[in-house]
Amino acid sequence: MTTIELDTVRKEFGDDIVAVEDVSLTIEDGELVVLVGPSGSGKSTTLRMIAGLEAPTAGDILIDDLRVNDVQPQNRDIAMVFQSFALYPHRTVRGNISFPLEARDVPKTERADRVEEAAAMLDITELLDRKPANLSGGQQQRVALGRALVRDPQAFLMDEPLANLDAKLRKEMRTEVVRLQQNLGVTMVHVTHNQEEAMTMGDRVAVMNEGQIQQLAPPKEVYRRPANRFVAEFIGSPSMNLLSGSLADGTFRADSVDVSVRVPGDLADASTADPLTLGIRPESVQIVDSAGDYAFEATVDVVELMGNVQIVHIDLDGAEFLAEVDPDLVVEQGDSLLVRLPPEKIDLFDGVTAESPRIERAAEHGRSVDGPVAPEK
Incomplete structure (x- = not known):
């Protein structure tokens, strides 16, 4: 069971820039919540605070009721997938996926089994011996997902992971991400500026603007009953x-x-x-x-x-x-x-x-x- 809770979280940069203002949000176990909003709305900063890459100025972040404000990112047992695939060009697909396991000194036999399992789940088994330069954008994205998947984390954080893909591939990949999340039953927070992506992927959608959540609700409710004029537009x-x-x-x-x-x-x-x-x-x-x-x-x-x-x-x-x-x-x-x-x-x-x-x-x-x-x- 993995729940993520933000309790009146605030993030300031310098003396006069408020990126996130008193955000409160509870993400339930096994839920896929999408943070969506225009550039500068605070969605990525919110995600980075959950990951531990940014420290909140005020408020609390809890994972399974444990306050993690002062817990280092590597100790939060959360996997993050970024907009940039960030693959190691000199490593094969197998080497890229197994890297986080190597960093944890996971035994070689177990590493091999977990890599094969993740590759099968993402339908990239035949690519394991290729280098990233010989992969398409969608295949590289699957490798990045596989690298996060083998860690068997408490939750997945996705920061615009589909933004660099073309429109057709983006639609295919968002379906695969949803299918993966449902099959694993894992808690996931997905950030995007694309409202179509948010509406088709999320169990609930948090619409953000100017550092605040304007509405948090299932996609159909956000569409048919927008909380305010900003959400409607x-x-x-x-x-x-x-x-x-x-x-x-x-x-x-x-x-x-x-x-x-x-x-x-x-x-x-x-x-x-x-x-x-x-x-x-x-x-x-x-x-x-x-x-x-x-x-x-x-x-x-x-x-x-x-x-x-x-x-x-x-x-x-x-x-x-x-x-x-x-x-x-x-x-x-x-x-x-x-x-x-x-x-x-x-x-x-x-x-x-x-x-x-x-x-x-x-x-x-x-x-x-x-x-x-x-x-x-």
């Missing part, structure tokens, strides 16, 4: 449409563009801020034939055919607004069309800053994201 590709404006008599009116739509009563009644933010995912935006309370007129700016969908860029007086629609729908640049925002898919955020919280609907209390989160209107 950062998670999702394409990003959520966001419009700043105000409410009057149940109607949202955007500040800088000519958009007015009705807002469901359970949202309008709960709002306390003025101005506030209306949000809706591009895949929820509809192109309709007739006007209504939840529709407005707009002009098509650009159409991107993605194969299985079309991304329609809608011109709102210079503001970007996207609709993800069926690829067979005939839409062309310059078309005037009616855009409908289904009321059950509208989100409101109580303010216009990144920290502005999402207003929770009455129907959501105690409801799983697997079921409906709001009544149909």
Whole structure:
């Protein structure tokens, strides 16, 4: 059993740089938690503090309830995989994987067995006698994983390990990492700036910004119930449409563009801020034939055919607004069309800053994201 706990952990560099600010997080035994955020959000610094490569300025780090703030990295029984594969070019794959065992004076026969076992698990047995220069990027990444795997650590820490791979290989490797973690049942913390990677890999996702965790939840909840405006905009590709404006008599009116739509009563009644933010995912935006309370007129700016969908860029007086629609729908640049925002898919955020919280609907209390989160209107 391996749990990792951060209790109000803070990291400062110098007198005026706060990289991590009062982060509290518990990673359960056998759980894969992904730390995701933009550059400078504090995710890698948080990981390095768990590993012991950085010392926290304040707060406690516990592994299996043992405070490890003053424990050296090599004594924490944690394996770390970095963005750089950092393989020894003069050693074979076998030599690279066995190196941490040699450093621990593990008997030669046991080393050989553990290397063979790790290689079989990662499907690189036939590569054991090659040098790193003769391997592809994906194969080198497997070797780096194998080197961590043979240590049989309490937990794995992964710092952007897939960032240097091409898109196709990155998708393949993230599936392999998840499969490996599930088969081993090991605790894993994975850092990435790629929100798609975070959503597909994590049991839970910790979205970070400016050194703080903005939301910690399963991927589906982060996507469907973003805690605040920052999470709503950062998670999702394409990003959520966001419009700043105000409410009057149940109607949202955007500040800088000519958009007015009705807002469901359970949202309008709960709002306390003025101005506030209306949000809706591009895949929820509809192109309709007739006007209504939840529709407005707009002009098509650009159409991107993605194969299985079309991304329609809608011109709102210079503001970007996207609709993800069926690829067979005939839409062309310059078309005037009616855009409908289904009321059950509208989100409101109580303010216009990144920290502005999402207003929770009455129907959501105690409801799983697997079921409906709001009544149909």
